[in-house]
Amino acid sequence: MDQKRIPLNLFDNFDLATELRLGLPGSDDQTEKKTSLSGNKRSSSEMESTTCSEENESRFSPPMKEQVVGWPPVRSYRKNILQVKKNDSESGSGMYVKVSMDGAPYLRKVDLKVYTSYEELMKGLQAMFKCNIGLYSEKEGYNGSMHAPTYEDKDGDWMLVGDVPWEMFISSCKRLRIMKSCEARGLGDS
Amino acid sequence: MTSSFPEEVLEHVFSFITSHKDRNVVSLVCKSWYEIERWCRRRVFIGNCYAVSPEIMIRRFPEVRAVELKGKPHFADFNLVPEGWGGYFYPWIVEMAKAYPLLEEIKLKRMVVSDEGLEMIGRSFRCFKVLILSSCEGFSTDGLAAIAANCRNLRELDLRESEVEDLSGHWLSHFPDACTSLESLNMSCLSSEVSLSALQRLVARSPKLKTLRLNRAVPLEKLSTLLLRAPQLVEMGTGAYSADIHSDVYSSLAAAFSKCKELKSLSGFWDVDPYYLPVFYSVCSRLTFLNLSYATIQSPDVSKIISQCPNLQRLWVLDYIEDSGLNTLSLSCKDLRELRVFPSDPFIADANVSLTEQGLVAVSEGCPKLQSVLYFCRQMSNSALITIANNRPNLTCFRLCILEPRAPDYLTFEPLDTGFGAIVDQCKGLQRLSLSGLLTDRVFEYIGKHAKKLEMLSIAFAGDSDLGLHHVLSGCDSLRKLEIRDCPFGDKALLANVSKLETMRSLWMSSCAVSLGACKLLSRKMPRLNVEVIDEQGDLDSRPDNCAVEKLYIYRTVAGPRLDTPSFIQTMGQNTAYRLP
Numbered sequence: 001m002d003q004k005r006i007p008l009n010l011f012d013n014f015d016l017a018t019e020l021r022l023g024l025p026g027s028d029d030q031t032e033k034k035t036s037l038s039g040n041k042r043s044s045s046e047m048e049s050t051t052c053s054e055e056n057e058s059r060f061s062p063p064m065k066e067q068v069v070g071w072p073p074v075r076s077y078r079k080n081i082l083q084v085k086k087n088d089s090e091s092g093s094g095m096y097v098k099v100s101m102d103g104a105p106y107l108r109k110v111d112l113k114v115y116t117s118y119e120e121l122m123k124g125l126q127a128m129f130k131c132n133i134g135l136y137s138e139k140e141g142y143n144g145s146m147h148a149p150t151y152e153d154k155d156g157d158w159m160l161v162g163d164v165p166w167e168m169f170i171s172s173c174k175r176l177r178i179m180k181s182c183e184a185r186g187l188g189d190s
Numbered sequence: 191m192t193s194s195f196p197e198e199v200l201e202h203v204f205s206f207i208t209s210h211k212d213r214n215v216v217s218l219v220c221k222s223w224y225e226i227e228r229w230c231r232r233r234v235f236i237g238n239c240y241a242v243s244p245e246i247m248i249r250r251f252p253e254v255r256a257v258e259l260k261g262k263p264h265f266a267d268f269n270l271v272p273e274g275w276g277g278y279f280y281p282w283i284v285e286m287a288k289a290y291p292l293l294e295e296i297k298l299k300r301m302v303v304s305d306e307g308l309e310m311i312g313r314s315f316r317c318f319k320v321l322i323l324s325s326c327e328g329f330s331t332d333g334l335a336a337i338a339a340n341c342r343n344l345r346e347l348d349l350r351e352s353e354v355e356d357l358s359g360h361w362l363s364h365f366p367d368a369c370t371s372l373e374s375l376n377m378s379c380l381s382s383e384v385s386l387s388a389l390q391r392l393v394a395r396s397p398k399l400k401t402l403r404l405n406r407a408v409p410l411e412k413l414s415t416l417l418l419r420a421p422q423l424v425e426m427g428t429g430a431y432s433a434d435i436h437s438d439v440y441s442s443l444a445a446a447f448s449k450c451k452e453l454k455s456l457s458g459f460w461d462v463d464p465y466y467l468p469v470f471y472s473v474c475s476r477l478t479f480l481n482l483s484y485a486t487i488q489s490p491d492v493s494k495i496i497s498q499c500p501n502l503q504r505l506w507v508l509d510y511i512e513d514s515g516l517n518t519l520s521l522s523c524k525d526l527r528e529l530r531v532f533p534s535d536p537f538i539a540d541a542n543v544s545l546t547e548q549g550l551v552a553v554s555e556g557c558p559k560l561q562s563v564l565y566f567c568r569q570m571s572n573s574a575l576i577t578i579a580n581n582r583p584n585l586t587c588f589r590l591c592i593l594e595p596r597a598p599d600y601l602t603f604e605p606l607d608t609g610f611g612a613i614v615d616q617c618k619g620l621q622r623l624s625l626s627g628l629l630t631d632r633v634f635e636y637i638g639k640h641a642k643k644l645e646m647l648s649i650a651f652a653g654d655s656d657l658g659l660h661h662v663l664s665g666c667d668s669l670r671k672l673e674i675r676d677c678p679f680g681d682k683a684l685l686a687n688v689s690k691l692e693t694m695r696s697l698w699m700s701s702c703a704v705s706l707g708a709c710k711l712l713s714r715k716m717p718r719l720n721v722e723v724i725d726e727q728g729d730l731d732s733r734p735d736n737c738a739v740e741k742l743y744i745y746r747t748v749a750g751p752r753l754d755t756p757s758f759i760q761t762m763g764q765n766t767a768y769r770l771p
Contacts, residue, residue, distance in 0.1 A: 070268035070675070071650065072536045072566065072593050073624075077351060077379070078483070079536070 101129045101147070101178040112170045118162055125149060129178060136162035147178045201230045210235045229253060236260070237695050239277060239301065240720065243749040244285035256295035256320070257286065263698045263743060264648075265673055266300055267325065270700055270741070272726055274756040279303045279326075281754075287314035295320035302326070308333030312340030319371075320346040330355035331382070338364035346374040346401075359384035359407075365392050374401035378427050378458065383407040394419045400452075403427030406460045411439050417446035426450070428458030431485070435465055443469040457481035457506075464491050474498035478525075481506040483532050489544075493518040503559075504528040509545040509566060516549030520556025528562040529553055536566070536593060547574040554581040562587040569600040570627055575609025579616040588613055589624035595651035595676070598628040605629055611636035614644070621668075624648040634658035638665020646671040659683035663690045673698040681708035688715050696745040700724075704742055707735030712744070713762035720747050721762040722755070730760050 100107045108128055115121045122133050134145025141160055142148040149161040153172045161169070161176070204227055207213055217227040233256040236242055247254075261277025279301045286293060293315045303326045311318060318341045323329075331354060337347065338361055362384040365372070372392065377384070386408070393399060399420050404413075408429030417423070433439055443466065447453075453473045462485045477499045482492065489512040496502065496515070502523040509531055511519075519526065531549075535542045547570045554560060560582055570592050579585075599606055606627040614620060614637050621643055625633065629652035637644070638661035645668050653659070659679040662672065664687060672694065680703035691697060691712075706723065713721040723730065724741035751761040 067537070068595065068676075070265065070270045071595060072533065072591055073268045073648075073650075074533065074536050074566075075267055075351070076269065078532060 097151075097173055097175050099125065099128070099176040099178065101131065102180050102183070104129060110176070112173065117166055118169075121161075122149070125176070125178065131178065133178070138163075142181065146181055148181050149176060149178050151176050197226055200226050204230055208233070232256060233295075234258070238745050238747075239282070240749065240752050241695070241745060241747045244282045246748065248285055248289040252289070253292075254290055255293060256297070257282075257290075257293065258297040258299075259301060260299045261301035263673065263696060264300075264671070265675065265698055265700070270675065272724065272756075272758060275724075275759070276752065276754050276756070277301045278754060279307045283307045283310045283314075291315065292317055294318060295322075297322040297324070298326055299324040300326065302328040303333070305329050305333035305336070309336040309340075312336045315341075317343060319343055322346065322348040322350070323352045324348075324350045325352060327353040331357045331359070331361040331380070335361035335364040338362065338369075339366065342366070342369065343371050344369065345371055347372075348374060348376040348401075349379050350376055352379050354380055356380055356382040358382055362392065363388040367391075367395070370395050370397065372396040373398045374425075375399070376401065376403040376427070377405050378403040380405045381407065386412050390415060390419060396420075397422070399423065401425040403457060404429040406430050406458075409433065410443070410466060414439075414442040414446035417443075417450060421449040422452055423450055424452050425455035425479075426453060426458075427456070427481075428460075430461045431459045431466060432461045432463035433466070435463070440466060440469060444472070448472040451476075453477070455479035455481075459485035462487050467491060467495065471495075471498055475500065477502055479504040483508055483530065486510065486534065489515045497522045499523060501525055506530040506532070508532050508534045509543045510534055511549070512544045513546055513549040513552070514544070516545075517552045520552040524557060525559060526553070526557040527559050529557075529560065530564040531566055532564075533566040533591075533593065539594065541568050547571055550574070551577050551581075554578040559584070561585055564589045564591075566591045566593065568593050569597070570606060570609070571599045571601045572604065572606055572609035572612075573601070575606065576612040579609075579612035583616045583618065585613070585617040586619050587622040588617065588620060589622065589648070590626055591624065592626040595626075596628045597626075605632070607632040607636065611640075614641040619643055622646045625652055626650060630654050631658040631661070634661040638662055641665075642667050644668055647673070649674045649677055651676045653677045653679060656680050656683040660686060663687035669693075670695045672696075674700070674702060676701045678703055681705050684708060684712060685715075688712060691719055691744055692716060692746050694746070696743065698741075698743050700741040702742075703738050705736050706730070706733055706739055709739060709742060709762045710735070717763070718746055718748070720745055720751055723760050723762060724758060725760070726758045728758065 096109050096111050098107050131147050132145050133147050134142050150158050151161050151173045152175045217224045228250050231251045234254050235258045237260050239259045239261050294317050359382045410433040447470045483506040492511045492515045496519050550565050551574050610633050631654045644666050660683040709721050722743045723739045751764050
């Protein structure tokens, strides 16, 4: 039996932490750091008698860690509470954001977490303000409609909605403003 | 002997004996005592709903007023028990509705309860008073509406940690205006919004209300109006604990709390905004139970709170408390009996908080009455465990979860055998133990030798061979529940200790090395055990006898094999041709 067992799995974990990924910080991929089963001593009797179960073969595949079912022994309602909290805090300032529309007397608030794409967000905004926002194109912005959606990002700059990937958008969006198309023209130009 | 005391006198004497164990012993003295006792037993506790049938219970105890039932094995809490396993309440309520018209209390744990079952409660018992559903599932808010509407004298409705299909919050409005008997309401597990005005009216017309645990959907701004209507509350659970920062909200909350002179227990605290923490400082000095296990607040805030709670007996908290907060706890709360520290981020390997074994050591030093511990952490050492054992020989429940399976002593890289050995050696009254970390057969030798009062043992990723299991089964005289996962325990230990299994309530083994053949043999040797093999891959009939079973649940029973097993469970010793589809 190994007396001095250096926890090599800690080093594996380090690599995962520095790995570059395209994903929102705090998204499930990264936070599900897995517990290691590789390299752990298993008695030979167990190995023989469990060969009929496919499940066990995956346990011997280093170095990726698997998440073990039911471990650690935390009730699911406790896990959920904390996951939600994590998402709230790690998605930056982009959950409930104020939305103003030029010409409308009062502001609204939308929960960006509810949407998974720009199309959905546009539909939501159009329904909320009874306006037509139209389709986004990279070259021309929101040409062909009365309104153009813009947002204020973390740096305080006003940007046209749609230029950056959705995940990046919701992590940096602080508030939305639906401008009149004629005023928005300046944003789309180089 | 039978003519020495009239029955009425014996009955009167027995009425002072309330513990189930004592009642059971009384019934064994002689036949006449058995008869007298069974007619005057009012409260029945059934720790495994499949150990006995409703008919047997009713035949023996015809005048029962309170029934407590437990269903699924404990590991169901961690998703180890497949969906559809069983534990149905319906067969029980059908019989109790006929036999016990005067039934007042039902308490269920880990059972599957349906709306029909709840409706039946409402229809069948005119004196019904107490319904406690702990970690149950299978029902919706419609069932709750039936309870609210029909149980005219309802005293207690407690849904602790149950999974409820939350169709709407309207169920609360079904409490009739004439209902003024409510003393305890725990709806903290529900997600949907209830009508706040209905809730306020209910609280206002319930002068005996002592316990009110709200759900997350009740906004903080509304808490003060509720508290003002119920200043007599003893136990309170908040809803979400954040709101737009507003000094009016703050001051009305603080004022409302200050009027609650009886408040001893607080919980809730979802989504905490630290700005609002001081509002309940006025009640801290009286608190005996504080549940901050949903409160994502940092150590300084936690310390600030607990340093004001000198009478605290039970603390549940997240590991955000860190070693520093636990140190504060050890200095401030000399009456502490129970500590539970939950992990804030259980799935990352690296520590996100500065909580180590030192925190627990500090509490074990500073809190002389500490009896019960549940502690999640990322590192442990034998020396820390030995220190804890020496400090606190009065421990009765010690559950340690080192997050990484098979993690050794982080200082010496040795197994944690000697550390846990010290715990069982010093803590002579230990009743419950959960092991974790790197452990060899040695630790089980210590447990078998010393843990003579141990009733429940949980083992995961531990041991080397059958010898480990053998030590436990042959040595732990008081063992009632044993649950094991991912350990190299096989046939030998089990088959060498078959009669032990009839002295226990149940044994769970999953991902171990027990063969199908051994299960069959065990079941032949011990006809009063149900040996249930759980295999979700199907096709158990075509497996060779030397194949290891996935999961195994063995329990003693006087009711024979159960008839409601799903397709993925087979009770050994039963001819499969006669199994019901």
